[in-house]
Amino acid sequence: MMVILGLLTSFLSFLYVIAPSIRKFFAGGVCRTDVQLPGKIVVITGANTGIGKETARELARRGARVYIACRDVLKGESAASEIRADTKNSQVLVRKLDLSDTKSIRAFAEGFLAEEKQLHILINNAGVMMCPYSKTADGFETHLGVNHLVHRPTLYPLSKTSQGSHSTLQSSLLALLAGHFLLTHLLLERLKESAPARVVNLSSVVHIAGKIRFHDLQGVTTYSVHPGIVRSELVRHSFLMCLLWRLFSPFLKSAREGAQTSLHCALAEGLEPLSGKYFSDCKRAWVSPRARNNKTAERLWAVSCELLGIQWK
Secondary structure (H helix, E strand, O other), X not given: OHHHHHHHHHHHHHHHHHHHHHHHHHOOOOOOOOOOOOOOEEEEEOOOOHHHHHHHHHHHHOOOEEEEEEOOHHHHHHHHHHHHHHHOOOOEEEEEOOOOOHHHHHHHHHHHHHHOOOOOEEEXXXXXXXXXXXXXXXXXXXXXXXXXXXXXXXXXXXOOOOOOOEOOOOOXXXXXXXXXXXXXXXXXXXXXXXXXOEEEEEOOOOOOOOOOOHHHOOOOEOEEEEOOOEOOHHHOOOHHHHHHXXXXXXXXXXXXXXXXXXXXXXXXXXXXXXXXXXXXXXXXXXXXXXHHOHHHHXXXXXXXXXXXXXXXX
């Protein structure tokens, strides 16, 4: 028994010694475009921490006017202050957005539309995972309400959009429900008016949901993105996952590394021919057969519109 424990201890010690090399190997791709964003308007949900915060930092560094849309305004202000100091860009703003409450989403959209006449990039980054069973203010199960109904329309035609509009669709770690559906619906017209514009939705390698009907998008290019396994607060609702994340943290991506594919699909030039593809580590990746099921996509789209009482033109 002591021999086994000794061997296990030695093995674990060896792993941690070589952990930096392993993590560097799994760090994945890097967004290498040098595109600058002066005069561009960006909204990022959940950008007060993790991948969203690092994405906001990089976009601010490139000169964009960045709106951090989050539930915890104090935490958002702290993140914005840090980003402003780091990037010397004073145009990093915080607005209240509670994705578990459709009233808050509508209020955010109404306020933003009154404040800004353009929107060039919408990054639907926020999401929840492994929450104890609960319901949103509107009576939806939390994962469905936050990750999908209030987020991203990644499973069926967005609408007939103006030529040149560029929508990047990524989804949340619970890609079964992938989509800031209502939020994108409310801001879509402003995106179209600001074309070329992009919508980025955070996704995952565990995607099992449907496929976009790309032939209906008329000039809108779309991408789904897996950020990798990242050290973030996403697993905070699961004690077991928190332990595992802490144990294997030397092998996980940092938030900055996790933001690279989001940035790549939001900024890289020449991606239009790859519209509708799935990306990981800044390159095209495999998509599961269940993610290409149009019937499932159409059903989820129809049910989502019915639950929210909206119609996509």
